[in-house]
Amino acid sequence: MDKSRRDQFLADWLEGSFAGDGPSEPECDEFLNELKSDPEFRRSASRGLLVRRFLAQKQIPSGGFTEEVLESLCADSSETLSTAVITNLQEARRKQQRLVWGSVGLATTAVLAFVVLWVFDSTVGKRNSQRQGIRVIAAEGVGTLDTEALRQGKPVQLRRGILELDLDGKARVVIEAPASFTVVSRLHVRLDEGRCFAEMKKGTSGLRIETPSGDAFDLGTKFAVEVSSSKDMEVHVFDGTVEVSDGTDITRLTEGQGISVGDSGALSRLSADSSRFVPRVPRSDLKRQPLLYWSFDEGTGDTTNATGRDPNLELATGTLMSASPDGGGPTWVPGVVGAALAFDGSSGWVNTRHPGISGDQDRTIACWVKLPDERQTTVSTMVGWGMGKRNRGLEKACFLESAQSHPEHPEHCGRLRLVAGNRTMGTTNLRDGKWHHVAAVAMAGKHGSTILLYVDGQLETADRNSEPTSLDTTTDHRLSEPIQFGRHLFADRMLLRGAMDEVYIFGEALSGDEIRQLIQP
Structure with missing residues (x-):
């Protein structure tokens, strides 16, 4: 054998x-x-x-x-x-x-x-019913899933996307690609590589996440496990208690605690970081309507109107602003649907009086953007609002932007990024002179927000290795800025060079299907 x-x-x-x-x-x-x-x-x-x-x-x-x-x-x-x-x-x-x-x-x-x-x-x-307790709840961007291997308890390779499973109605696990895992039984998952978020139904316990470096045993909680390519294991506890076995000793972790177990058995303590894990795959809700929507279809004038279900729509009317005393500013150009607004990177942006979404509420921002094919030494902010201080390390704002070219990371140039509690960056370079549909979904978490990024309707492989902070946007402080387009809120000279169209803001975490519906003309 x-x-x-x-x-x-x-x-x-x-x-x-x-x-x-x-x-x-x-x-x-x-x-x-x-x-x-x-x-x-x-x-x-x-x-x-x-x-x-x-x-x-x-x-x-x-x-x-x-x-x-x-x-x-x-x-x-x-x-x-x-x-x-x-x-x-x-x-x-x-x-x-x-x-x-x-x-x-x-x-x-x-x-x-x-x-x-x-x-x-x-x-x-019990044998005849063991595999019946495993059910796929939702999947996003996984492509073809080997459901036969999943059903038979064989190893599954998840090369892209996110998979959410129900185990026996007692546990829910979310596995993010790239990952290699096996659902051994209804309350036993073997994770050979990748990230896994797990939550037990209230009043239940007994889930086991097995890894090459040790096991995590749930005692009724929310927690996550990550196994690196070198087979090191990290366990993060967000609620309740987890017992971690490295094969010799047992370590008990409670809320906010984490541990790293090296391949050699070396242990080190760490703080739980939920921003590195996807807690759920957002589900579609056909009743969802945009909180705010700017079509930019006016095609003329110095204002752009918003529609949506927000009770203060009049505050969302956008005014075309100029940074130059000689005039200038955003210009009307043909867009993906109707008209769009073009920004020259030096003289204009769009300002509203709407404070934006505050606190730790889930949100989705989506729009079309066209950026010139050139290297950029500063960020290009598309949409932003909230509070911040220059050079003070204080950010309680929400930005959707493309990253700048950096000497240490030239590959970051043009990648989609959302700053909302933490900084999450995608992989696609948007700077190719073409229209792209971009979207960011931010989900609040007690120990850090989780962000999903989409480019042209496809889920991006995201870099979430930033310092975790909660999704906490401040909109009622004297330093808070209202919703603006084409301008970094706290650096006046950082203006967008490119074009924007069809901007949506939702007060919920949209599913991938809902985001793809926004792309349709």
């Missing part, structure tokens, strides 16, 4: 996730022989099993699960347990003809006794 199949077999037994009538007799015999002949495999099996058993009983040995503790536990009542195993298996054979394990003598290791006894109790009468 090869190592991957052996490990899968053990996981299936522990979780009770065998399909149909269970494994064949030869496969059972082969697995038993592996346990008898491989001391390392026995130790690994005992560690995983004992940790699960004690966590289920909410009993943690003093000092954690050290090798000495494991050996002591395994040595206790070995003969009694082995005898019990034989009796139970004989009864199982009479009830289920397929469970024929052969001779298991009193010399069988104590860990095997633990494994078989625990699995027998947890799997009889």
